[in-house]
Amino acid sequence: MLVIVGRIGRAHGIKGEVGMIVRTDEPDLRFADGARLVTVSKPPKTLTVAASRWHSGRLLVKFAESPDRTAAELLRNLEVQAEIGADERPEDPEEFYDRELIGLKVRTTDGVEAGEVIDVIHLPSQDLLEIRRPAGNAVLVPLVEQLVPEIDLDAKYVTVADRPGLLDPEGAEVVPTDPDGER
Template sequence: MSAREDINVGKISGVFGIKGWVKVFSFTDPRENILNYSPWLLKKGSETRQLAVTDGNLHGKAVVAQLDGVNDRDQAAGLIGWDIFITHEQLPAATEGEYYWSDLIGLKVETVEGVQLGEVGSLLETGANDVMIVQGERERAIPFLQGQTIINIDLDAGMIIVDWDPEF
């Protein structure tokens, strides 16, 4: 398997106080889980910086964090708009039958009858169940229901087998 890409887990959205704390828009669930990962790889355009998270908490609905070496409001303001990434290795191992969405993106998808549908382009959280968006000769939205529409996921082979009508 090739080297995995870094995972975008949030964005620095503002400053908090005068001691260099930043406000964070977190993509993790729950949102304060972003604080469990350190260091953060910050990216903006072609620039990257790696900074350790030294403190942080949920402040109302916002996540705030203190980063190593960022000690005043001006330094924190310079980080607004930077994307926050972590490496795949920083994630806890998924348990049997659980998958990180980032592991599923790009996997080939075929039906139980062997019909190639394309590859996983993205996944969506709809409330009722997650939906896998498969890009092929056309786009398909397949409910991500393990044991129903999702028959088998083989990360090593890069393949997902689905029980799905290719005409749908």
């Protein structure tokens, strides 16, 4: 199964290195020398990691297929995927692959069915679960322990601690303002 592990950033230097926007918790494994990655493009390209290194908090990757800066620039903004076995799991039991979460049923801490996870959105600050509600609309829930206290892959569900407006945006608390616009 192919899983997105990063997005290629701008070229670094003249020897074909690129900055990598990492989308995996295992970058040293996914971008190890010799690793083969597949681009999300038409047609897809297979790239072989020739070398990778950390520089100023950023992962730099040299692909065998990009011998110089010009070739590296052509790869910019392409997402790359790694082949991950269907039974493979992250080392940390508190980490999950997106594919493991998509399709899980969602229920509240009170046991009320609340929908299904349809996507995992990765933002710089945190990840979000996109949940299709029974009414058909979708909501985004931050994937943090305070709001998602339990994920049970064996039982195939996610527990969400419902807060006003979280699962039902229409039910959000309205904070009254005074006539001067102050809260």
